[in-house]
Amino acid sequence: MAKRVRVGVIGLGFAGTEHLKGYRATAAAEAEVVALCDLQSDLLASKAQEFGIKKTFTNYHKMLQMDGLDAVDVCIPNDLHAPATLDSLRAGKHVICEKPPARSAKEARQMADMARKMGKTLMYAVVLRFTSAAQYLKRCINDGMLGDIYWGRTVYHRRRGIPIGAKAWFVDKKRAGGGSLIDIGVHALDLAWWLMGAPKPKSVCGASYTKFAHLVPPSVHYNVEDSAFAMVRFVNDATLILECSWSLNQAGGSIQQLAGTKGGAEMHPLKIFTETDGVLADLMPQPAGNDWYGDEVRHFAVSIQNRRQPLATAEQGVQLMQMLDAVYESQRTGREVRIR
Ligand SMILES: NC(=O)c1ccc[n+]([C@@H]2O[C@H](COP(=O)([O-])OP(=O)(O)OC[C@H]3O[C@@H](n4cnc5c(N)ncnc54)[C@H](O)[C@@H]3O)[C@@H](O)[C@H]2O)c1
Known part of the structure; x- marks a missing residue:
């Protein structure tokens, strides 16, 4: 052993x-x-x-x-x-x-x-790659159930949930590197990107907003975004839409949606959109819960x-950060940002 x-x-x-x-x-x-x-x-x-x-x-x-x-x-x-x-x-x-x-x-x-x-x-x-639902869906994708995945949408919204108090470092750009995008957007982005096969990112068009500074006590230094939105293009021509927020006037929650040439899928709860004998069919697999x-x-x-090699590699960490950097740069410049 x-x-x-x-x-x-x-x-x-x-x-x-x-x-x-x-x-x-x-x-x-x-x-x-x-x-x-x-x-x-x-x-x-x-x-x-x-x-x-x-x-x-x-x-x-x-x-x-x-x-x-x-x-x-x-x-x-x-x-x-x-x-x-x-x-x-x-x-x-x-x-x-x-x-x-x-x-x-x-x-x-x-x-x-x-x-x-x-x-x-x-x-x-x-x-989030380690939940039983994500692991099960990844196996279905690897078995070819969705075909070539060319579109994804991934969302992680909180209606109100800016981390302050003892966690005030989360809202200080120097310490955290950013706000909701780098904190919870990274989870949403990583999960959908990994399910799509972690294609190499090509360009990003993004925007971010700071509209809820009034919810943060004046003693806390709040200089990060409370929401961010982006579209990522990959070298295999797939696209991924990302939405995330710590505070947004929408119902909170998370969803990942993927569409491929043969089928589609959605998480939270898990659904697989498929077709058998020319008939559209929805599966609702229920993998037992696990200790993520x-x-x-x-x-x-x-x-x-x-x-x-582990499931989440050092090189994937670089590409993940390139995508997040590009959202911030796109917000700063007002342009689509190329990733090399
Ligand atoms: N995967 C997840 O679900 C998840 C959830 C929460 C946080 N995180 C990540 O984990 C990290 C920590 O977040 P957290 O919520 O646990 O933060 P936290 O503020 O609750 O805890 C951080 C701890 O680190 C200690 N610390 C700070 N500097 C230190 C140093 N130099 N040496 C030793 N200890 C030090 C602090 O005293 C504190 O106890 C962040 O990067 C965050 O993004 C991940």
Whole structure:
């Protein structure tokens, strides 16, 4: 049996805690969390106790020096994704890094190059790829049920839901890299793009809006978009429409729609639009629920054990960030932006 991957988790907020639950519930045979790191010592102590982990650090550089650490799980604010990932890779560790991959494609490029140079796994934690519905639909697509997918629409709207309070870093462009687009738009974009086969992006036309600053207390520095809209063209001529918001006068919710030459599909809830014997038919598959975060971190550990590329690769992280960068550039310039 392969050796369990020994993991240190940096950042014990929402994401770090979900990952810890996943390691405990679903990935226990493949991975073992051996160290925790957070700047907040009270939080660190309480999570160490809750999850029974002995080694704790308030400085991740110290954690990287400990013996017997194989991998690092990066769950800290977006501005620290690149530095913590680069430091961990340089120290010879495999890395799983939370979404968004980074604040820009430039940072994601450095991360991918470092992973290649060090010969280590870098996986991005794009958890929506790991829901049982997404996994099932991906298998149907791989089996050819939709034919060639040439159109997609992906939406993630909140009617009201700007992250402030203890999470105020989310609304500071310098720290987060952007607003609703880089926070939740990235989930919607990544899921539909992956289902479409992750074609190489060619150009993006986008717009973004900041219309809800009045909902944010004056003490919070709010300089990001609360909604963003875009159309992405790919080199295979497919197009994808993206809509996302933290605050928009629409019903909140998420949907992914795909259309191909043989069939179509929709998620939330999952539907497959097909045709049998010349008759249009809708399927409503109901895969049993799963532990998304657990399956995600287990996949990370198994990829390391088997020396296989993970499902969400470092190079995909670069392309994802190129698309997000291009939405912001298109808003700034008022033009369609080419991606090279
Ligand atoms: N996949 C998902 O569903 C999901 C959900 C939420 C957040 N995220 C992502 O996870 C990351 C963290 O988000 P969150 O909601 O958990 O944030 P959070 O603010 O709740 O938690 C971040 C934690 O990191 C700690 N931290 C900050 N700087 C640190 C440092 N230098 N060293 C060690 N610890 C440090 C903070 O003390 C805090 O406990 C973000 O990139 C976010 O986009 C992903």
